[in-house]
Amino acid sequence: MKGIPPWLEAHVMRGLTAVWSEIPPGEARFDTLALVARRLFSGYEVAVEQKGRDPIVVFKARNQTQWKVFLTPPELRTPTDSWFAHDTAEMADEISALLAELPIGALSWADSALKRQVEEIVERRLPGWDFSLLARLEAVSLETDDGENDISALQVTFRPKQPLVLAVTPSIFSSTLPVMFQSDLTAKLIPGMSPIVGLPVEWVDMHRSDVEFLAQEFLEDRNAVSNTRSKVDVAFIPGQVSKLDAAVNSERFIFQVWFAAYAGVRERYPEAGLLAGWNTKQLTGLDLEIYDEIILGMSEFGLSNRLGLRLQILDNLRLGLEMEWPEQEVWYRAWWDPARVRRPYAWWRYSPVYGQNAAVGYRINEYLSIELHYDERYKDKIGLRGILLL
Numbered sequence: 594m595k596g597i598p599p600w601l602e603a604h605v606m607r608g609l610t611a612v613w614s615e616i617p618p619g620e621a622r623f624d625t626l627a628l629v630a631r632r633l634f635s636g637y638e639v640a641v642e643q644k645g646r647d648p649i650v651v652f653k654a655r656n657q658t659q660w661k662v663f664l665t666p667p668e669l670r671t672p673t674d675s676w677f678a679h680d681t682a683e684m685a686d687e688i689s690a691l692l693a694e695l696p697i698g699a700l701s702w703a704d705s706a707l708k709r710q711v712e713e714i715v716e717r718r719l720p721g722w723d724f725s726l727l728a729r730l731e732a733v734s735l736e737t738d739d740g741e742n743d744i745s746a747l748q749v750t751f752r753p754k755q756p757l758v759l760a761v762t763p764s765i766f767s768s769t770l771p772v773m774f775q776s777d778l779t780a781k782l783i784p785g786m787s788p789i790v791g792l793p794v795e796w797v798d799m800h801r802s803d804v805e806f807l808a809q810e811f812l813e814d815r816n817a818v819s820n821t822r823s824k825v826d827v828a829f830i831p832g833q834v835s836k837l838d839a840a841v842n843s844e845r846f847i848f849q850v851w852f853a854a855y856a857g858v859r860e861r862y863p864e865a866g867l868l869a870g871w872n873t874k875q876l877t878g879l880d881l882e883i884y885d886e887i888i889l890g891m892s893e894f895g896l897s898n899r900l901g902l903r904l905q906i907l908d909n910l911r912l913g914l915e916m917e918w919p920e921q922e923v924w925y926r927a928w929w930d931p932a933r934v935r936r937p938y939a940w941w942r943y944s945p946v947y948g949q950n951a952a953v954g955y956r957i958n959e960y961l962s963i964e965l966h967y968d969e970r971y972k973d974k975i976g977l978r979g980i981l982l983l
Contacts, residue, residue: 601703623643654695659744662692662748664681667753672803673788691707720799725752726748729745754793763836763838764958765959766840771849774817776959781815782808785808789835822845823841823844844872845872858975869886884900885898886898900918913926915942922947934958935956935958950970952964964978
C-alpha cells in the first residue's frame, strides 16, 4: 500500500483486507479490488499493481487540499487562560501535520481515525478536556505572502470532562500571627481561587504548581502578609473539593494568644497565654527567635513568665532554651512542627530540677489542637490537653 498517511494505514488496510478476502480468485480479482477501493476511499484515485499473488494498492489524492487548523479555546478566567494557551501552543501544528496529505473528500470515511489521532494529542496536552471537530467544506480565504489562497478549515473546540473542581477549601495556619489575621486571609482566598472552579480535576492537577503560585501570589499581595514580612508556603491537593493548605509565617514578628484546658488529670486547671517575640534572621542571618510568653493560671490567677530563644535547625525542627519565673529555672526545649492544619506536631522540654514535660499533638484546624500531654511535675503525669488559638 502506498500514498496513504501513516496514521491512516491501519484503518485502510483493515478495509482492503476484508474486501480482498471476499473477492473470488480469478483474472479480474485485482481490477475488482481497485473498483471497490475507489468507492470505499473517496478522495483518492486508486490503482492496483500485481506482485506475484499479492496486490499493491497505490493511492493518489484527486485534489491537493490546503488545510488550516483553528483552535477555539473555552472561556477561561485569568490566569487559567494563559495555562490553556501554553498547553495548546503547538497543538494546531501537530494536527496540521496529520492533515498535510489528506484530501478533504477522505473525511467522509477517515473522520473516526482522524478523531482518534486528535484525541491522543489532546489527552497528552490537555488531560481532562474533550473536543469536537468541525470541517468547513467550503473554501476559506487566507492571506499569505503569495496572495490569497483558498483553504479548507478544521475547527477544534474544547469542553471540560468530569470530574470537575466544584470548590476549593483553603486553610491557613500561622505559628507567628494571630488567628484573626488567618481567618481574614482564608475568607479572602476563597474568591481568589475561583478561576479554577469548574475546570477538569485532571487538568488542574497537571497545573498544580501554577495553582500554588496563584495562591501564593494572591496571599503575598494582602496587607496582613506584606506588612508583617510574612513568608507564604502553599500545598494544593486537587479534587472535586480541592484542598489548599497555606502556611503564613512572619520572618520578623511572633504574636499569639491561646487558651488551654486539661482532661484526665487532677491538679491541672485551664490556662491562658500570650506569646510575643522577634525573629533575628535579618540581623543575625540565623532563624533565631527571641520570645516572651506570659501564662495565666485560671484557678488562682497566678502568673508565670517564660523568656526564651529557639533556633531553627531543620525545616520543621527548632531547638532552644527558656528561663521560667517565678521558679527561675532553665528549661531546654525542642519543637517539631510542620505549622499546618491537619498535621501532627510535638514538643519537649527538660529541666534538671523538674524533669520532663512534653506533648504530641494534632492540629485540627487553625483554631483548635489536641495534645497527649506529659508532665513529671504532677502525680497524674499523662492527660489530654486542648488548645484554642485566639
